[in-house]
Amino acid sequence: MGLPPVGPTWRIASLAIAVGVLAPVVSLAWIALGSGLGHWTNLLQNVLPQAALNTALLLAGVGAMVLLIGTGCAWLVTVCDFPGRGMLHWALLLPLAMPTYIVAFAYLDLLHPIGPVQGAIRWLTGFESPRQFRLPDLRSLPGAILVLGFVLYPYVYMTARAMFMTQPAHWMEAARTLGEGRAGAFFRVALPLARPALAVGLSLALLETLNDIGASEFLGVNTLTVAVYTTWITRSDLAGAAQIACAMLVVVVALVGLERHGRRHQRFGSAQRMHALQPRRLQGAAAWLATTVATLPVLIGFVAPALYLVWETVKRLRLGHGLSPGLIGSLGNTLGLAAGVTTAAVAGGLIVAWATRQSGSTPTRTRWQARAASLGYAVPGTVLAIGLLTPALAFDAGLATLLGLPGLPLMAAGVVLVAACTLRFLAMPVGGIEAGLARLPPALEQASRLLGENPAGTLRRVHLPLLRPALAAAALLVFVDAMKELPATLLLRPANFDTLATWLYAEAARGTYEEGAIAALGIVLAGLLPVVLLARTQLAGAATAPRHGHPSS
Structure with missing residues (x-):
């Protein structure tokens, strides 16, 4: 017996949300196509070639790094037992708490020619000045690749480790029996089986790389995202920015296609109960080498920049400077923005997920709406901001005329910024609430409806109490990501906000790094909350994994 079909109100609300996510993309294309050939010619000759090349090289370099670090660390902590393994298998997730622009901000000061790292090296080697010895400049494309790679590898690490933990050990044992060494068994058996999971993690890391604006600009790399920002803000050329953003959408479509391809083939199973891979205990130098290799990404991607932020914050507070009124105001604005985005995103996600759940015998009517509502996360913040700006300004101007208000009231109140961030992060509550609803049996709705309750009453009295964990997790993720969001906030924030x-x-x-370090530390501390929850999930998964059978050789 299927679920009763949902009423038109829920379907209309879900449709409106899906259309709202798609509207900025349509608006972006309209602006780009309506600006004439002159803009396109100038961009194709002077802007796009270098920006597109930098973006391609950055994506290729970061992709290679995250695959190498994420896959290598995931395999190491899955199949080997060495000192510190129990801590490292969750500590390797910690760089997720570090926004890329904060790590770039920290390392620019740490690795400055007169900074602590190069100063210590010169002191140890006997050099007296930066003229005699200095490291290569971090403000470069290789520097950006290194910084982003060490921050974003956990996306691949998470998906790869989950896949390695669920691979039956007898497949590796069969490869060893047929004469393959450990390396051969990894490359010919374990790695091909994990390829779909690696594709998913890689696409997420590359989408974050494409969305980045702060780290790339700090490190002097003119990517497509930076070109959009400078074209709009510095040159006041909205049409040109829209055209560059359209070029970015081509990259986004390719990355989303990679992720969908990976998910489509991510189905591996077995009809019989099998034991999982068991870690092989390492001894002596091999054990400590494994500990060092697995620790380096954590040190570079999280510990070093976090210690720098703490040191700079303490130093400023000890000097008696305290927190400036502007910084305190920024904290209040951040919390207010995050709270507004969280409320709107969770409410929108609940509407879309519930309409999909209650779609009766024709789920395709609302399934596409859930997918459309989730597209915002794949669209970089700069692209979303430009696409949203024109319809938002038109609506805001009409509202101001209708109400007799001066200026642009919605823009000035930050409503447009909240809307942009909501559309960008709507995928999190939609996915989380859909997963929570999938665990609830349809008999609950059927019983409630037979007792005379309507869909809204069923949701309020039956499902919302059962969905509290999913709602809380979705709200936390949206809140933290809204606190960290930089591109859309830079472009759509009200004046003096x-x-x-x-x-x-x-x-x-x-x-001026001292006061910036305090702001960065606040963002990192907030970002630790979802990472801790994610680490607990990883620990729970490791604890429930099968432990019977023989260790893999």
């Missing part, structure tokens, strides 16, 4: 992210961006642009 700063968040911690934009405050840090401004401080880094001025080269």
Whole structure:
């Protein structure tokens, strides 16, 4: 017996949300196509070639790094037992708490020619000045690849480790029996089986790389995202920015296609109960080498920049400077923005997920709406901001005329910024609530409806109490990501409105690192919350994995 079909109100609300996510993309294309050939000719000759090349090289370099680090660390902590393994298998997730622009901000000061790292090296080697010895400049494409690679590898690590933990050990044992060494068994059996999971993790890391604006600009790499921002803000050329953003959408479509391809083939199973891979205990130098290799990504991607932020914060507070009123105001703005985005995104996600759940015998009517509502996360913040700006300004101007208000009331109140961030992060509550609803048997709805309750009453009295964990997890993820969001906030914030992210961006642009470090530390501390929850999930998965059978040789 299927579920009763949902009423038209839920379907209309879900449709409106899906259309709202798609509207900026349509608006973006309209702006780009309506600006004439002159813009396109100038962009194709002077802007796009170098920006597209930098973006391609950055994506290729970051992709290679995250695959190498994420896959290598996932395999190491899955099949080997060495000192510190129990801590490292969750600590390797910690760089997720570090936004890329914060790590770039920290390392620019740490690795400055007169900074602590190069100063210590010169002191140890006997050099007296930066003229005699200095490291290669971090402000370069290789520097950006290194910084982003060490921050974003956990996306691949998570998916690869989950796949390695569920691979039956007897497949590896069969490869060893047929004469393959450990390396051969990994490359010919384990790695091909994990390829779909690697594709998913890689696509997420590359989407984050494409969305990045702060780290790329701090490190002097003119990517497509940076070109969109400078074309719009510096040159006041909205049409040109829209055309560059359309070029970015081509890259986004390719990355989303990679992720969908990976998910489509991510089905491996077995009819019989099999034991999982068991870690092989390493001894002596091999054990400590494994510990060192697995620790380096954590040190570079999280520990070193986090210690720097703590040191700079303590130093500033000890000097008696305290927190400036502007920084305190930015904190309040950040919390207010995050709270507004969280409320709107969770409510929208609940509407879409519930309409999909209650679609009766024709789920395709609303399934596409759930997919459309989830597309915002794949669209970079700069692209979403430009696409949303024109319809938002038109609506805002009409509202101001109708109500007799001066200026643009919605833009000035931050409503447009909240809407942009909501559309960008709507995928999290939609996916999380859909997963939570999938665990609830349809008999609950059937019993409630037979007792005379309507869909809204069934949701309020039956499902919402059962969905509290899923709602709380979705709200936490949206809240933290809204606190960290930089591109859309830079482009759509009201006048004289700063968040911690934009405050840090401004401080880094001025080269004043001390107060920027306090803002960065606040963002990192907030980002640790979902990482801790994710680490607990990883620990729970490791604890429930099968432990019977023989260790893999």
